[in-house]
Structure formats: C-alpha cells, structure tokens
Amino acid sequence: MSALSFRGNSSGIAYTVKVSRRARHARLKMSPEEGLTVVLPVGFDPKRVSALVESKMEWIMKVQGNFDKHRAAEPAQAETALPEAIELAGVGESWRVEYRYDPLRPGIFIRELDGNVLDLSGGVDNRAWCFEALEQWLKHRAKLKLGSQLTRLAAINGFKISGVSVKKQKSRWGSCSSRGNINLNLKLIFLPPELVRYIMIHELCHTLHMDHSARYWEAVARYDPDYAVHDREMKHAWRFVPAWFSSNR
Template sequence: MSDISYTLKVSRRSKYARLKMVPREGLVVVVPEGYDRKQIPVLLKRYEEWIRRAAGRLERQQPDEHPLLPGGLPSSVVFRSVGEEWRVEYDPALRKRVERNGDGGSSVLLPVEDARRDDAREHLLLWLRKRASVILLPMLEERSRALGLRYASAGVRLQKSRWGSCSGRGRITLNTKLLFLPPELARYIMTHELCHTAEMNHSGSFWRLVQRHDPDFRQHDRAMRDAWKYVPGWVSGHYL
C-alpha cells in the first residue's frame, strides 16, 4: 500500500488511529496527538482490502456533475431538496448580484470574472446562504407544524461536518448544504433536529420519537453516511 495517497489529520479527541473515505478527498487517516507516524504504512497494509472496497464504492456513488467551467466553478447549480436548477453566469460589468426568473428558467448573475475563482466562489457561497434561508427555513417551519414540535428560533450556516444542530434553548441550525440533498434526506435531518427539542440526547426515547415521525428513519440514517456525495466539490473548495 505504499503507493496509496491519503490525507493525514491529527485529532485531539481521537484515542486511536482510524481510516475514513471522504467524497472528493479520498482516504483520510485520523490519528491522535503523539501517534507514531511510522505505524501508518502498517495500518494501511492491515486494512488494504477495506481501503480498496471503500474507494471503489465511493467512485460508484459519485453523482454526475453538471458542466464546470475551466476554473472548476459551476455553470449551473441544482438544489435537489426542492428540484430547483439555476444557470450561473459571471459578469464583471455588474455592480451586484442579479437573479432572473423567466420562461427560460432561473439564473443568477455574479459581479465577477469566472477566472477570479476565489472571488467568484465567495459570491456563490453568499448566494447559497440566501437561498438556504429562503428554502430551508420555510421547510423547517412546515415540518415543525406537521409534527407538532416547536423550536425557539432557526438559522442556516455553511458547516463542514454537521448537517444540523439543536441547542438547549431550542435554536435549530441547518447546514446550507442540505440544499443539495434529496428531499427525503433533507426532511429527515429536519425531523431529527426537531425531535431534539423534546429529547436533547440520543436515548432510546429520542429514537422512538424519530421513528414515530419518520418510520423509514433507519434507511434515511444509513443514507446520510454517504450524503456528502451530493454536495458539489466547489462548495467545499475542492476543485477539479
């Protein structure tokens, strides 16, 4: 396994070394502080078969990407959660972002050159947060009313690893990346967080409450393990 590439991450919380396969990153080796890095080749050799199977599974699971511009930026964006598709155009002559909706579909025009990749990505992320507030927060409110589970307040954030959270005071935060998930998975995350307004831990009572409101929660929970495959690489800064 000496020819395999991987990303090394040191974690203060980890008590032992572990491997994980991450969409668009590939193999990630997580080790605790003070770990003898000379043991990594031994670790890779021990789990060689798992690595090959996981890599193959990840490759098969990657969804088809919409066409990307030469700099790795999107020419269109699809929000699976609601079936929206937007054409993306980059125009440095503009002074501010413009959204257009018509018979030809929806488009967003960004006031930047596509060649200025980092600037263009920042404009895209700001637009994503706006769309997330417009789309996800009403979805959460509708789900809350349907389930009879109320929350104190809600917001959206572009988070790296958490799909959602619920504070002890009943504030629910949703990851902007939920926009890219299939609707049943986005609803599952909202159901999960709304159930935390009644049960703050992951006890048996919590999961029974989840099951009451989502009989297919086990299937949805398993699907969430690979849900990052739905998020385009440019959202996290992983360009082709």
C-alpha cells in the same frame, strides 16, 4: 495551535509561524496549499526563527521543487471550474449560472433572473470573487428555503422551536440547543429531499428528548418510518455536495 500566528520572510521564502502548546520542539511543515509553516513551542524566541529557516533551506527547496513538479504534471485538476449549473435538490430547484464580464463594475454583482437564471456580472475573471459571491447567494437561498421548510414541518407536526439558523459547517448536518434553536448545515440544500426531511425530523425530535435514547428514536420513527435507512445514508451524504462548493471553500 494558540492564537499567535504571524508571517515571516527570510532569503525570499515566505512562511507562517504558529505557536503550539503541544509542540515540544521547533519544526517545519510544508504543504502545497499553505507553503512553509514554522511550528514553535511556547517560549521559543521568535528572533531565532530566521536562522532556523536558513539552516533548513536545502530541505525546503527540495520539497518545494517536488510540489512544483507535481503541480506542472496535473494543471487541470488543481483548479475547480466555476459551475454553469447549480442543482439544489434539497429544495427542488435547479439554476443556470451566467458570467458576464463588465470592467466598469467593481467586484461581483449577483442577480436572480426569471427562469431560474443566476446572473453574475463584473470582475468575473476573478475566480475567488465568483466563488465568494456564489457562496453568499447560497447562504441566502438556504436560509430562505430550508428555514421555511423547517418552520412548516415543525408547525404541521406540533413541534415548538424558538429559532432556525443555517450555517456552513464542516462536520455536522444539524444541531438543536436546549432552548429549541435548530441549526442546519447550509450543505443540506444539495441533498435529496428525503434526507433533508430526515435531518429536520431528527433535530425537531431533540426538542422532545435531548439524547439518542430508545424513547428518542421512537419519536423519530413516528415522523419518519424509514429513519434507519436515512440515518445510514447520511454517512455518505457528503458526496452530494458538489466539488466546486466543497473544495474551494
């Protein structure tokens, strides 16, 4: 898709318009999450979109009706509950989460209390705000704890790195730049410690060899003799990320 994307509305139906370089013809897409999307080829006159949507109204209403029926049939699964506890296996921490409604506080206020209690107060009836606040807190926690673990592991084993960053990423657990900057996926904080250590060793060894050559794996084996087992386990490691974190964000 190109950058051009806008919202439109005809006959009370809201939709998103996207211009795609790969599209040959205008087409309509419906999804339960995003509703109606109109995909246009480059050069399609945006003034014609409204007529296009009108001409497909029967199909749109039928698909929308199916989504509504489906949603009504399983209301429980549509919403992920807010967590009451958060296990951060990767850094050996376990937190209890408390939600306190306070109409006088705008937004969400989040505090770490003694005894590993995470206290959210304010508009906690707004689920989206709560998820947002928890994610911000996790980012902060992961930077602090995973960052210091990596720095320590590097120092103990004599690796030279120039920086560490922790980000939420979809498909990569870590990466290492040619300048020795290591990036870790925030979701590592949910994984068993031996897998977190393996990913750290994996990236640290890229400061020695930027490839996955035999020499590279020899280096990894020196710091993690079980690396082959760990590498295999990483293929299924997404299951350690809790549903409230992976499905809501």
